[in-house]
Amino acid sequence: MNEKEELTPLEQDWRTRSLNAPSPVQQFGPCGRIMKNSAMVMQIQDPASQRLTWYKPPLAVLVIKKVRDSTVLSPFVQLVEWLIQEKHMVVWVESAVLDDPLLIQDKKFQNIKDKCVTFKDGRDDLTDRIDFIICLGGDGTLLYASLLFQQSVPPVMAFHLGSLGFLTPFQFQNFQDQVTNVLEGHAALTLRSRLRCIIVRKNYKDHKNDSDRNDLAECDSSGVNSINNSNALPSTNILVLNEVVIDRGPSPYLSNIDLFLDGRHITSVQGDGLIVSSPSGSTAYALAAGASMVHPSVPAIMITPICPHSLSFRPIVVPAGVELKISISPDSRNTSWVSFDGRNRQELLHGDSLRVTTSIYPVPSICSQDQISDWFDSLAECLHWNVRKRQKCLDELSDLTGSGSEDTLDELDSVNQI
Amino acid sequence: MNEKEELTPLEQDWRTRSLNAPSPVQQFGPCGRIMKNSAMVMQIQDPASQRLTWYKPPLAVLVIKKVRDSTVLSPFVQLVEWLIQEKHMVVWVESAVLDDPLLIQDKKFQNIKDKCVTFKDGRDDLTDRIDFIICLGGDGTLLYASLLFQQSVPPVMAFHLGSLGFLTPFQFQNFQDQVTNVLEGHAALTLRSRLRCIIVRKNYKDHKNDSDRNDLAECDSSGVNSINNSNALPSTNILVLNEVVIDRGPSPYLSNIDLFLDGRHITSVQGDGLIVSSPSGSTAYALAAGASMVHPSVPAIMITPICPHSLSFRPIVVPAGVELKISISPDSRNTSWVSFDGRNRQELLHGDSLRVTTSIYPVPSICSQDQISDWFDSLAECLHWNVRKRQKCLDELSDLTGSGSEDTLDELDSVNQI
Amino acid sequence: MNEKEELTPLEQDWRTRSLNAPSPVQQFGPCGRIMKNSAMVMQIQDPASQRLTWYKPPLAVLVIKKVRDSTVLSPFVQLVEWLIQEKHMVVWVESAVLDDPLLIQDKKFQNIKDKCVTFKDGRDDLTDRIDFIICLGGDGTLLYASLLFQQSVPPVMAFHLGSLGFLTPFQFQNFQDQVTNVLEGHAALTLRSRLRCIIVRKNYKDHKNDSDRNDLAECDSSGVNSINNSNALPSTNILVLNEVVIDRGPSPYLSNIDLFLDGRHITSVQGDGLIVSSPSGSTAYALAAGASMVHPSVPAIMITPICPHSLSFRPIVVPAGVELKISISPDSRNTSWVSFDGRNRQELLHGDSLRVTTSIYPVPSICSQDQISDWFDSLAECLHWNVRKRQKCLDELSDLTGSGSEDTLDELDSVNQI
Amino acid sequence: MNEKEELTPLEQDWRTRSLNAPSPVQQFGPCGRIMKNSAMVMQIQDPASQRLTWYKPPLAVLVIKKVRDSTVLSPFVQLVEWLIQEKHMVVWVESAVLDDPLLIQDKKFQNIKDKCVTFKDGRDDLTDRIDFIICLGGDGTLLYASLLFQQSVPPVMAFHLGSLGFLTPFQFQNFQDQVTNVLEGHAALTLRSRLRCIIVRKNYKDHKNDSDRNDLAECDSSGVNSINNSNALPSTNILVLNEVVIDRGPSPYLSNIDLFLDGRHITSVQGDGLIVSSPSGSTAYALAAGASMVHPSVPAIMITPICPHSLSFRPIVVPAGVELKISISPDSRNTSWVSFDGRNRQELLHGDSLRVTTSIYPVPSICSQDQISDWFDSLAECLHWNVRKRQKCLDELSDLTGSGSEDTLDELDSVNQI
16 A cells, blocks of 8 residues: 555656745746845745754653543653653653552652653743653644644654554654654654634724734743733734634524635635634544645645535635634624634634734654655545545445446347447 | 725734745754755745746737637737737737638738737747737636746736636736736736646656656757657656646546555545646636635645545645656556646556656746735636625525524523423 | 334334335336235325315415514515405414514504404414414524424415525515415415424433323424423424534534434434434535535435534435434533524433434425426525526636637647647 | 426326325315325325235246356355255346356356256346346346346345445345245335436437337336437437436536426536436445435435536435436537446437436335345445444544643643633
């Protein structure tokens, strides 16, 4: 299934441009060309060639484990023990993790418990303290890592414990070799873009002239987002890895949502809601709502309606970096609700607006193989996207609808055609 | 509908990264960063800021008009006359155009006919001779322009004559002002990426060791593609603007197609066929087959199955620049047929393969307004994507399914809840 | 997976109508035939030939008008005046309607107001008192009529005032002729099947042995449904015309719902919810969730998932008369919410179940033309299903993807093929 | 748009069965009721209670086996031997089957070969000669049985040999008990409705006044269909079990098809084609084109566009018994191609028309369990419709998008909300 073809030199030469970069050619015919604007020029590395390297050896490693799942306990203890004793790293864990009664009873863990550095989620600032993150257990652990690091995110290595997830490419068997390999800098990276979201409250907006403006900058000083519902306080950014969802919440009325793109009114969405997702999120909730699957290296934002009341409202994919503004239509009977990666659910009132754009801080997700293989493996595993045997009945169908011209039928045919 | 909101300074500041560029941040936590590989670094201009400029004043203008449509004649004559007499440009037209009996009868045109430079499509090489292209009539004219220029394409200004098309943003009224404006260099550009396709024939492959290899390079010397069916001759590239389609052709059997991406077997497609499209093509045939709509500035390739015999085979969007290989599955009962932007239809035999990647030569399509507005306007016009009045009945429905809590009903409710 | 539930006698009794299909041929080959079971044989009239007739001249007419819409006032007054003065009918109106301040100010209406018979919705029983119903204003009025008559429904003639609705085929102009025509018995009927729903509460179930069972019969004596949330009281039927929806309500967790059909576990639905709709409802909320459109004369029940978390869960259409049971999966983290034609929203707890089947009491909806024409006209009007001009851009597209073989291109082709 | 075609007497006669729907209630309110029309009343048996019985013991059994599949040989020999020796039945097989070299080499079969009655497909009339049909191997065998019996079809018992098919519910293990059981009359029946199709050629139509009309009747005397391409000869009916497909065939142009229903122009389809299917066919090609799945007992016809060039053209489900007429639009550039259950492919020219309605001769398909269980089992097996484990990744997703409120996250939440 995964047969890797040998690329002949011929074929290797054939690739003439990088993955997902804009056109390198700037001249069109003898006279036309793109206007130079030095402010808009930037240097980029071909995303397909992105590999992890370490500026200095990583020392502080944060281990995140799935909660409420006893099967994760033993791998967790093994991993932490190995990191401390073999790799001499400083292991950070969320303090609540150590309160787990099952973990407390684990004798092996008692010996290393005191060597772990703990922090309190939401109270302690991790900025610049963590060199490396290891996730154990499920896609939720990577979402949690994303939540913890609202600015620069250290490289993340994510192990699934059961079956492959969209965000967790590594299997735990022989984790030692794999972690060592990564620590030595042998790994491809997928930079998973995140969406930077902010709710601008009507009330706050009314007073913003006399308040400071830097709360809208990408980075706030705390390193922890603090979206709030009170009208008086400024909102701050929240970065999502999968999606921000606007829905009608508990209201029985349908949502009526205005969508603006770079300041332009694009459409009004009537239906159950709207999903704005990163490419990583295209295989999450957006998929259930009918979206196409977008590879995480495509620099794009996906806009997917939820049960739209117009047959012509297909999902759309727009370039990363555009700015979306979403607000309740003035004539809408009800408000909407917003949630960020399935969390922080809050009401969006008339006059409020949600702004979304691509963040400059992606999640650097370490690949098990490479950007392409990891993604298609997860599609196959999670969506049964490439599973031949599943198609047996439809193979049969193919015989039928295609022609079904089996021997005995051919004869009849020739009679019929006379 | 198109209300343009004033962006406050606050909002303008908020944008922190360019449209559709990979992440500008290269460092992740205190230690991690992307490995520098100077060979893979390149400079790009923010696509959102792409504007046309002229290196030197354009002189030679190619005018392409829709054929077999008498309504185009009068605008065509007006335009050509104006370009020659007022703008003193050299106007090129395809020689077959001048053979049109209706045009021959047009007295006004007789005066200027001799001043036009003609060329024979497929015989004369236009490379480096045309500075500027004007299309009149329909999306087909832009596809034709793409076909004529298989390498660098001069800037294209496309007028629709009836209603707005996906590829033809300008309306013909006051064309003088609009063309003048563009000639003075005031225009945004959408660089529409094209797909570079090549069919590698089994027979040719068998002999390729003793033949030259440069036919596989992006540019062949002729400037005109010459895909051929004969086994002995090398195939050359063909660049498509919308899509390349692989289908079962006249065969009653279903296609069984193997899809490889960067040398890796991704999936086997069983169904009526497969569409590989550029973002421009996402609103063409791919849309009918169920694809999402992708903005032309998103650097991506879209892969869409046609009536797939697996419920889990959704359309996928992969990064521009990957290399696709498509071939008939060894166990497939029948061959397939390939067509390029709806043309050059030919059979793909067992052992042959079709290679597709992003070309470095996009079509620089001049915007009427800007990249974003033009696209959403064409969605609204062509797909009725944003037409409020159309939703009236479903608005009504919204009242019903949402709640329908009309006055009289509320009363009943309260009774029911007792 | 296929657990076969024991049907209690209660549940077996609940089925009141047959699956309905209808091969008139009962013999297959020389020997085979369908077993005669006189208990299961019934006489039916060809639905396509269903026409309204009056057993005796209708006297009591109920007029239902859209609320909170001032444009309905004038037609309402005209209609009521004409019915009373010209047709000498007894006009019933909901008492709340007469409280409308705008109506009170209408001088013309003052003269006839006292001649109207009023009733209080939810308090007065209309059973056997109304011969004929006229609806004015929108699909919601027909849903309201359905709600008022939870058993036999008098023939309903529904006028749209703006544009044609799915349920409101008549236009108001020359209403006199049209109503007269219907009163004379010249009209085709569409019998819109309704779904009979009942919530069986776990707590009630526990005590049901010592309670009466006849509350589960199709007809309760009150003529008004009285679904209740209290655990002690028996639930009664509620008949819906469009759909019953089970969703996750305000809960952020997804629903996990078990679906049983005729006592057999069919599937577990994970997603935002599930829509069970009549054919009439197939063009309402179910359509937004991706269902096919089912003509109201097809005896079927449609089951449509809302954003299902499985790519293979398509909408399904099962025969009218089957019995569905829907309950929260034992392992589901959250409960669900149920609403009936968008109303009566209430929580479905673990252990509760929702039963749905086809009611024997359809809504006899009078056709403007006939069953087929009315339906396709509403599709065209409400969904733009058959609007040629809308397809212009895609017509253009058709030229392109199909072939685009325009004159000038043909020439090139022939060159290319050399 | 709504052009009403004059129905010729010929066409009016053609309808041989009613729309079937089934409200048993005929009275609406105190006065309204359905007009009695004794010509339109019929007796039907509740389809859900349809069980097979034998008028006299079946003697002649036709065994159909999958061709070109050596794994079917051994079961075939076992079955035939047992039927002859144990059950003393007369076994019919298609003569071509006995020519299979593998079968000829089978020594066991030599002993019974001479006891088989053979017939030549397309030459010998089987009408009234076969009491019972057994199919071995795949859904194609049932389609073949349908093709052989273009009028009344004897009861069919279909075994799958690999995995369960949509049309082949029985597994071969202990076939003796199962066949005995059926022969004793213990079996539920699914009456799979078929579509009766006829191509009316323009040329033939021009001359039909002077030709006989009875070729359009449901039954032709031969028992074998004989659709022909010659213009002079009258066409006859062909009955399909799954679907009739109209597509653009080898033409690169898209189809432009006019669809009429009961003489009324319903819509014009622009796209790759159109599928008209029975409920049985809803899980075949129509499913790949996006249709909902319709239970075979729902008396309906499904109309599904193939890659329609209009976002609003959803599949529709209309009542069984309506008459469809499909013809090439006068302004269509190309013709179309028609195929019947994947066979008999032929061109549909301008002026020709295809008529489709429900046949009165269904295929009586014997259930392994019952109508409902068999269907849902095949959905689960063939489409993985109800397979829990497949949803693991999306289960995980559900945790994430739903809330992901895992322990550690909850704490953060509470902080964030402050």
